[in-house]
Amino acid sequence: MLIYATSNRRHLLPEYMSENLSYTHTEDGEVHPGEVIEEKISLSERFGLWVSFYPFTQDEYLTIAAQWLSSFGIPQPDIDAARPEALVWALERGSRSGRVAYQFARDYAGRHASAA
Secondary structure: OOOOOOOOOOOOOOOOHHHHHHOEEOOOOOEEOOHHHHHHHHHHHOOOOOOOOOOOOHHHHHHHHHHHHHHOOOOHHHHHHOHHHHHHHHHHHOOOOHHHHHHHHHHHHHHHHHHO
């Protein structure tokens, strides 16, 4: 398997003002960049692979939070009881992601370990 990782930076090569002198404008205002600019932009489009990270569903988020809680030694009855708190945690942070589930589990396990 071969994985390419790219940045969000569209222009990977330096761009100089002198290269922008080749812009021409039509009567309706359309801009046509010169071939030098088009070649630089096409470099970022050649990979053909886009990786997107979508938010988890509520059930997926709760499953991941439960897995983290389990790995921190929280017993199953406490994991089941933590579900509403995990949902509030995600709501307060505006995200249901693996990172948020991990942060919740760490916080929850830490609070319950110090209370025990």
